[in-house]
Amino acid sequence: MNLRSRNNSIGFVPTMGALHKGHVHLIERARSNNTVILSIFVNPKQFAPGEDYNRYPRYIEKDKVIATDSGVDILFLPSTDEIYPEGYKTFVNVEGITDLLCGRFRPGHFKGVATVVLKLFNIVMPHRAYFGEKDYQQMLVIKSMVRDLNLDIEIFGIPIVRDDDGLAMSSRNVYLGREERVSATSLNRALKVSREMVKSGEMNAQKIISEMERIIKKGDGIEIDYISLCNPETLEDIKIVDTRVLVAMAVRIGGKRLIDNCIVEVK
Ligand code: PAF
Numbered sequence: 174m175n176l177r178s179r180n181n182s183i184g185f186v187p188t189m190g191a192l193h194k195g196h197v198h199l200i201e202r203a204r205s206n207n208t209v210i211l212s213i214f215v216n217p218k219q220f221a222p223g224e225d226y227n228r229y230p231r232y233i234e235k236d237k238v239i240a241t242d243s244g245v246d247i248l249f250l251p252s253t254d255e256i257y258p259e260g261y262k263t264f265v266n267v268e269g270i271t272d273l274l275c276g277r278f279r280p281g282h283f284k285g286v287a288t289v290v291l292k293l294f295n296i297v298m299p300h301r302a303y304f305g306e307k308d309y310q311q312m313l314v315i316k317s318m319v320r321d322l323n324l325d326i327e328i329f330g331i332p333i334v335r336d337d338d339g340l341a342m343s344s345r346n347v348y349l350g351r352e353e354r355v356s357a358t359s360l361n362r363a364l365k366v367s368r369e370m371v372k373s374g375e376m377n378a379q380k381i382i383s384e385m386e387r388i389i390k391k392g393d394g395i396e397i398d399y400i401s402l403c404n405p406e407t408l409e410d411i412k413i414v415d416t417r418v419l420v421a422m423a424v425r426i427g428g429k430r431l432i433d434n435c436i437v438e439v440k
Contacts, residue, residue, distance in 0.1 A: 176208060177298055185299030186211045187290060191230035191344035192239040195334040199303040200243040202331050210297050211240050212249040214256060218264075219285030230347050249297065256292060264288045267314045267321070273408045274310050274421055275432065278398045283314050290315055294326060301327045305334075307341045309421060309434045310408065333433075335361065341433045348429040356392030356426050360433040363388040367402070367420045371437045376414045378402040389424060398423035398430070405436060415439060 184207025186199045203209045220226035240248050264284050271283035304312040312330045334342045339361035363385035370381050382400045403410050405419040421434040
């Protein structure tokens, strides 16, 4: 409250911790014109039963060092009871786009995300908030919520940060064994191929998806939840690639779920 009244611009980076270079990039963007508040809260409401809530990586001491070194001004570490006190009953449901892509495989996930992000927004009261584009659908859900509920917060999507082998940075990458990590590099390779196919004039979305599937399925123990070429605003599948398209996918490697995406521009 004081920060706001002192005419500061507050930039907010909500996270679930296990901070990596992708988070540092968000913090750097936020730092360029704000006082930065970073939250770490592993939100139980966005994990479906049987998902990895209990074993989600929690490295709080290491995270504190990364946050401080990256220039975070205030670290917000709420407890589960603070966010969801006994008798908690209220949820935010963004309709439509949450039924598609990851929404088909993770029931209730985006309801949990929208709910916690709105609560964090109400507590932190930021002017600007920063989200990684690796979770493209999440970013879209938050933008819709902000627009529909007239929240006075500017949402920034920050491009994906990749490791040297092309794997998109994610807190869940720590789950991958050595072989699995090698297999995981096929996601970025498949995205590159989709870009090249569109660039060389391929307009048939199914042909592009089939080629991406072929590349990804070369690895052992890989199951594809979905590969979609879709409208970047509505997330509805497209059949003919004649305009800007989101190429998005979710893949399980040895049971570990990874997502990745890119936007492909059509000349
Ligand atoms: O992207 C994440 O880390 C989480 O989904 C978020 C936005 C912090 C909400 O729990």
